[in-house]
Amino acid sequence: MRIANLDGRLVLLTSGGALDVERASGQRFSADPHAVYARWDEFTAWAAGLADPEAETFDETRLRAPSPTPSQVFGVGLNYRDHAAESGLGLPDSPAVFTKFPSCLTGPYGGIALTGSTVDWEVELVAVIGREARNVPAERGWDHVAGLTAGQDLSDRxxxxxxxxxxxxxxxSAPGFGPTGPWLVTPDEFADRDNLELSTEVNGESVQKGRTSDLIFSVPELVARLSAILPLRPGDLIFTGTPSGVGMARSPQRFLAAGDELVTTVEGIGSMRHRFTEPS
Known part of the structure; x- marks a missing residue:
C-alpha cells in the first residue's frame, strides 16, 4: 500500500491515481495526512477492503511530506561503515542520535533556500512509526513501522x-532541510525491506549510492534502541543514516550552490527532486 499527502490531504495511491481518503471513507478518516498514523491498524484494514476504488490522476509536484507534523524526528549519524570511514571516525557502539526539528520538513519537490556556502547532501531511508513503541525488542521492530519513504538530511556544515x-x-534543521517523499510505502510492498538501494545525484552526476543492507543499526534495531529510551509515537520519523559520498568528505570539498538540482532516490519508493536558491 502507498499513501501520500496531496495538497495537504491524505490520499491512497492506486494504479489509477490518487483516492481522497476522507471522501472515500465517508469522513470516517480525516483528510489530515498526519492523523492517520494514530489509527494505523484501523486504516489499513479499511484500505484492504476497498474494491476497485475510483482514483484520479494527479500532478506529482502537488505532493507534500507524507508525515508532515510529527512530534519527534530522529536522525542517526555514522550508520554506514563507509560513511564512518570517510568521516575519519570509528564505528559507533550505539546509534549516534540527534534531532531534526519538525519545522525543517518539506515535500518531495520544489525549491529550497540555502543558508550559506557549505550546505551538504545526505540521502537517507526514512522510517515512519505507525504504532506506539516502548521497550520494543528488535525482532518486533518492523511491527511498529507504518512504512518507508525517501529523505534528505540536508546539513549546513x-x-x-x-x-x-x-x-x-x-x-x-533550517527550513526545507528535511525533505521526505514522494509517498509512504508499507513494508509488505518490498521484496526485501532490509536491502534497498539509495542514491543522490547533483545536476545529473551520481554522488552517492549505497544499500540499506549496509546499515550498522537496521530499522528494527533503531526502533528497539530508541524505544528503550523514550516512546516512539505514531507519525514520528527516523532518518536512518547516509552512505558515503557526502560533499564535506570529498577532496576538494563540494557543497550545494544556487541553481543546483538534487535528485534523491530510494529503490521501491521513488525519487524526490529539489532546486536550490540563494539564501533568503
Whole structure:
C-alpha cells in the first residue's frame, strides 16, 4: 500500500491515481495526512477492503511530506561503515542520535533556500512509526513501522560543526532541510525491506549510492534502541543514516550552490527532486 499527502490531504495511491481518503471513507478518516498514523491498524484494514476504488490522476509536484507534523524526528549519524570511514571516525557502539526539528520538513519537490556556502547532501531511508513503541525488542521492530519513504538530511556544515560543541540539530534543521517523499510505502510492498538501494545525484552526476543492507543499526534495531529510551509515537520519523559520498568528505570539498538540482532516490519508493536558491 502507498499513501501520500496531496495538497495537504491524505490520499491512497492506486494504479489509477490518487483516492481522497476522507471522501472515500465517508469522513470516517480525516483528510489530515498526519492523523492517520494514530489509527494505523484501523486504516489499513479499511484500505484492504476497498474494491476497485475510483482514483484520479494527479500532478506529482502537488505532493507534500507524507508525515508532515510529527512530534519527534530522529536522525542517526555514522550508520554506514563507509560513511564512518570517510568521516575519519570509528564505528559507533550505539546509534549516534540527534534531532531534526519538525519545522525543517518539506515535500518531495520544489525549491529550497540555502543558508550559506557549505550546505551538504545526505540521502537517507526514512522510517515512519505507525504504532506506539516502548521497550520494543528488535525482532518486533518492523511491527511498529507504518512504512518507508525517501529523505534528505540536508546539513549546513558550518553551523553543524561550530564549536566548542557541535550543533548537529541546528545545522540540520533550517527550513526545507528535511525533505521526505514522494509517498509512504508499507513494508509488505518490498521484496526485501532490509536491502534497498539509495542514491543522490547533483545536476545529473551520481554522488552517492549505497544499500540499506549496509546499515550498522537496521530499522528494527533503531526502533528497539530508541524505544528503550523514550516512546516512539505514531507519525514520528527516523532518518536512518547516509552512505558515503557526502560533499564535506570529498577532496576538494563540494557543497550545494544556487541553481543546483538534487535528485534523491530510494529503490521501491521513488525519487524526490529539489532546486536550490540563494539564501533568503
Amino acid at each position: 558550518t553551523v553543524q560543526l561550530a564549536g566548542p560543541a557541535p550543533q548537529f540539530s541546528l545545522g540540520k
